[in-house]
Amino acid sequence: MPQRLSARQILDHLVSFPTVSRDSNLALVDWVEAYLNGWGVTAHRVYNADRTKAALYAHIGPEVAGGVILSGHSDVVPVDGQDWSSDPWVVTERDGRLYGRGTCDMKGFNALALAAVPLALEAGVKRPLQIALSYDEELGCIGAQPMIAAMAAGLPRAAAVVVGEPSQMKMVNGHKGGHGFRVQVEGFEVHSSLAHTGVSAIMEGAKLIDWANRRNAENAAARPTPLAAMFTPPWTTLHVGTIQGGSAENITARDCHFGFGFRVVPGEDPLEWVARLRDEAARLEAGMQAVRPEAGITLEEVYYVPPLVPEPAGAAEALVRRLTGDNGTMVVSYGTEAGQFQLEGYSAVVCGPGDIAQAHQPDEYLEISQFEAGWRFMQALVEDLAA
Numbered sequence: 001m002p003q004r005l006s007a008r009q010i011l012d013h014l015v016s017f018p019t020v021s022r023d024s025n026l027a028l029v030d031w032v033e034a035y036l037n038g039w040g041v042t043a044h045r046v047y048n049a050d051r052t053k054a055a056l057y058a059h060i061g062p063e064v065a066g067g068v069i070l071s072g073h074s075d076v077v078p079v080d081g082q083d084w085s086s087d088p089w090v091v092t093e094r095d096g097r098l099y100g101r102g103t104c105d106m107k108g109f110n111a112l113a114l115a116a117v118p119l120a121l122e123a124g125v126k127r128p129l130q131i132a133l134s135y136d137e138e139l140g141c142i143g144a145q146p147m148i149a150a151m152a153a154g155l156p157r158a159a160a161v162v163v164g165e166p167s168q169m170k171m172v173n174g175h176k177g178g179h180g181f182r183v184q185v186e187g188f189e190v191h192s193s194l195a196h197t198g199v200s201a202i203m204e205g206a207k208l209i210d211w212a213n214r215r216n217a218e219n220a221a222a223r224p225t226p227l228a229a230m231f232t233p234p235w236t237t238l239h240v241g242t243i244q245g246g247s248a249e250n251i252t253a254r255d256c257h258f259g260f261g262f263r264v265v266p267g268e269d270p271l272e273w274v275a276r277l278r279d280e281a282a283r284l285e286a287g288m289q290a291v292r293p294e295a296g297i298t299l300e301e302v303y304y305v306p307p308l309v310p311e312p313a314g315a316a317e318a319l320v321r322r323l324t325g326d327n328g329t330m331v332v333s334y335g336t337e338a339g340q341f342q343l344e345g346y347s348a349v350v351c352g353p354g355d356i357a358q359a360h361q362p363d364e365y366l367e368i369s370q371f372e373a374g375w376r377f378m379q380a381l382v383e384d385l386a387a
């Protein structure tokens with residue numbers, strides 16, 4: 001028999017790997033794989049292009065459909081410049097809390113899911129438990145999709161997915177989608193006294209940004225659908241968070257680039273918003289090129305987090321309600337990988353220990369009471385799968 005590790009002991013191991021998104025997560029993946037192998041469970045890896053990171057998934061139980069996927073991300077946000085009272089890579093217990101980077105977001109959930117593996121084996125589950133561990137979630141959910149596709153293609157189809165992002169163990173069945181672009185505006189430099197013969201990338205970029213302002217005003221003034229009304233604010237928002245450009249006061253700017261993001265309410269098609277952005281960029285570009293043919297606007301997709309659309313009578317929602325007794329309805333303002341599972345045809349919800357308010361913070365912590373509630377959830381899940 002392999003040595004039995006408690007969820008808390010597993011958490012100590014997971015937190016000790018500084019899996020900041022910019023760095024490799026392979027040491028953590030090696031550890032998880034060895035742990036699973038110790039229980040006779042095969043782990044499958046899905047590498048990134050340069051094989052510096054991997055997602056991992058596993059199947060526990062009979063080769064039948066109808067199981068449950070527990071999904072988490074292995075990466076964490078950096079601690080650079082943050083003031084920590086204790087080593088962020090060591091779980092430190094004080095005041096009924098477990099301090100450490102990732103305890104809340106979301107290695108606490110991952111530890112609970114991994115601790116449930118021997119439980120599921122011993123209970124002789126009749127429906128399988130599947131584990132999914134992604135990377136690069138904190139960079140805009142860019143690492144999970146190939147893993148989800150591999151699971152959909154290679155494993156018996158699970159009936160429900162629980163993404164364990166911190167929700168205080170409440171059932172969350174919806175969030176907005178996120179879609180980010182890098183907009184590159186190429187102008188033509190002339191002395192600003194002759195601005196009509198050049199193209200200012202800044203002035204043209206400003207037109208595209210003002211287009212976003214006008215859409216925001218329009219969206220805010222429109223009457224929300226019942227689905228959109230669940231969200232705060234109940235409309236799709238467009239936002240520019242960073243901008244750079246220009247070289248001097250008296251020169252039309254040759255370059256202007258900015259980060260452009262959508263937060264799309266479920267029920268609206270994110271791709272339609274992209275098409276509208278592209279149309280507007282093309283319209284502006286035509287005007288720029290009428291002055292200087294080398295001018296232009298290019299859009300580069302940086303991330304896409306599909307919305308999580310509440311499913312009427314969804315299997316994942318029913319499961320989590322059964323296990324937690326939570327009869328409320330909650331949506332959240334942050335994006336998760338649950339929408340990506342949904343796009344692959346899975347029924348998915350978010351439910352995990354901890355409060356998102358503690359995520360990404362210095363002195364990030366998970367309440368021990370939340371960790372214990374998470375463990376009760378895992379026990380109830382295994383019982384459910386064994387029934």
Ligand SMILES: [Zn+2]
Nearest residue numbers: 073105106165
């Ligand atoms: Zn997270």
